[in-house]
Amino acid sequence: MSNVQLPESYIRQITALLGAEQTEKFLRSYEEPRAYGLRFNPLKTGSAKESAGTLKEAFSLSPIPWCETGYYYEHDAKPGKHPLYAAGLYYIQEPSAMSAAERLDAQPGETILDFAAAPGGKTTHIAGQLRGEGLLIANEIHPARAKILSENVERAGISNAVVTNGAPHELSSRFPGFFDRIMLDAPCSGEGMFRKDADAIAEWSPQHVDYCAQRQADILEHAAIMLKPGGTLVYSTCTFNREENEETIEQFIAKHPSFRLEATERLWPHLVQGEGHFVAVLRQSESAEMSAQGSERAVGKASKKRDRGKKPGGASTAAQQLTAFNEFANKSLPRFVLGAGEPVLFGDALYWLPHDGEQRFGAAQLDGLKVARAGLHLGDLRKNRFEPAHALAMAVRPEQADWVQNYSADAPEIAAYLRGETLAAADAQSGWGLVTADGYPLGWAKASGGQLKNHLPKGLRRHL
Numbered sequence: 001m002s003n004v005q006l007p008e009s010y011i012r013q014i015t016a017l018l019g020a021e022q023t024e025k026f027l028r029s030y031e032e033p034r035a036y037g038l039r040f041n042p043l044k045t046g047s048a049k050e051s052a053g054t055l056k057e058a059f060s061l062s063p064i065p066w067c068e069t070g071y072y073y074e075h076d077a078k079p080g081k082h083p084l085y086a087a088g089l090y091y092i093q094e095p096s097a098m099s100a101a102e103r104l105d106a107q108p109g110e111t112i113l114d115f116a117a118a119p120g121g122k123t124t125h126i127a128g129q130l131r132g133e134g135l136l137i138a139n140e141i142h143p144a145r146a147k148i149l150s151e152n153v154e155r156a157g158i159s160n161a162v163v164t165n166g167a168p169h170e171l172s173s174r175f176p177g178f179f180d181r182i183m184l185d186a187p188c189s190g191e192g193m194f195r196k197d198a199d200a201i202a203e204w205s206p207q208h209v210d211y212c213a214q215r216q217a218d219i220l221e222h223a224a225i226m227l228k229p230g231g232t233l234v235y236s237t238c239t240f241n242r243e244e245n246e247e248t249i250e251q252f253i254a255k256h257p258s259f260r261l262e263a264t265e266r267l268w269p270h271l272v273q274g275e276g277h278f279v280a281v282l283r284q285s286e287s288a289e290m291s292a293q294g295s296e297r298a299v300g301k302a303s304k305k306r307d308r309g310k311k312p313g314g315a316s317t318a319a320q321q322l323t324a325f326n327e328f329a330n331k332s333l334p335r336f337v338l339g340a341g342e343p344v345l346f347g348d349a350l351y352w353l354p355h356d357g358e359q360r361f362g363a364a365q366l367d368g369l370k371v372a373r374a375g376l377h378l379g380d381l382r383k384n385r386f387e388p389a390h391a392l393a394m395a396v397r398p399e400q401a402d403w404v405q406n407y408s409a410d411a412p413e414i415a416a417y418l419r420g421e422t423l424a425a426a427d428a429q430s431g432w433g434l435v436t437a438d439g440y441p442l443g444w445a446k447a448s449g450g451q452l453k454n455h456l457p458k459g460l461r462r463h464l
């Protein structure tokens, strides 16, 4: 990108931050090709190193130093077009953006909020750290982006995430003092996007930086309400100016003395292979007082707001649907066990809503909030027959299924399955089973009369 026209005031701002010598190197980085990254999904693969070994040659992989599961790939490798991408084996993510969730360091069993989550880079990273244990709420304010986030959560096979589509105040009013850790990857002026996206340059101005800093301060206030005493808040941006980074954090701490800054990290595009990122790790003291709104009050308030968003159905209907799911699972997923949670119905769609470890979270907490994915989508009742959801195929392990039809990822049958075509079945097969590529589930198929009827959702079918 050698013709980058950077605003004069932006160059002045960078010079003030870096000094003349470093600024020259920084500006020269705009002439260099950008780095591309992917992150392996621990929910799918026991070891990123092993998966990287298999795909090393195909994608020319090399490790990203600050992320154990992250690898650079050669741009021409196009990993987004590989069948194992459809299987959720990895997520494509800008390399420096991988630093933020590494710093969050979520532990299995914890309750985590990813506050500004779409398209899902940090969400999928955090879900891998949780290893299916605990509760992850991934929130995105913009509906269309929440939908993309939800699709990425599905492909990654995440069973313990709830995707919400709320504004910051809609979450803070119902989850005070609730989360062990909060990731706030804040909307920002995107200076680290300039090499990737010329529109980001056109949108940039000192006024836009001020506007973003104000918005970040507002969102941080809501994050502070929702953190448990002793909890960790990670704030990150993909921008370089101090106003949206160090200054936002300094002002936040001045207002909230119960928070301590544990670390900051800046990844610069002229010093590392990546577009650049800022990360701040904050910890709230154990003795911090809970916000004035106690949990019970907030939940009470939430349950009065009954008129907006998708509504879960009554518990008894969900329980009836669960019987249909159990019948399905007894035959087709005999070795699959649901985690702690409860059944929730949206229309004909049955979800398994994960609970948090302390039993403070259930369907009541979602009442009135727009929900894009209420946990693991188990399936739908169609013409009185239970049809398993694609999300379920992505979340189970092959050995839990009644039968699996496996092919090598480069086999013509896999390309045919991804196009939505019927495959040939082995004689003994009947009912629902999984089609897998190199052992990783791609979706459901239903066997009868020597054929496998393709149940890959139409919207996911594609020509490789």
Ligand code: SAM
Pocket (backbone or CB within 6 Å): 097, 115, 116, 117, 118, 119, 120, 121, 122, 123, 140, 141, 142, 145, 167, 168, 185, 186, 187, 188, 215, 219
């Ligand atoms: N964490 C995401 C990832 O890793 O894929 C990227 C998040 S992006 C940097 C910031 C997000 O904040 C955007 O999806 C944007 O829609 C959202 N956002 C914009 N305005 C917001 C607001 N006022 N409150 C909360 N989120 C907002």
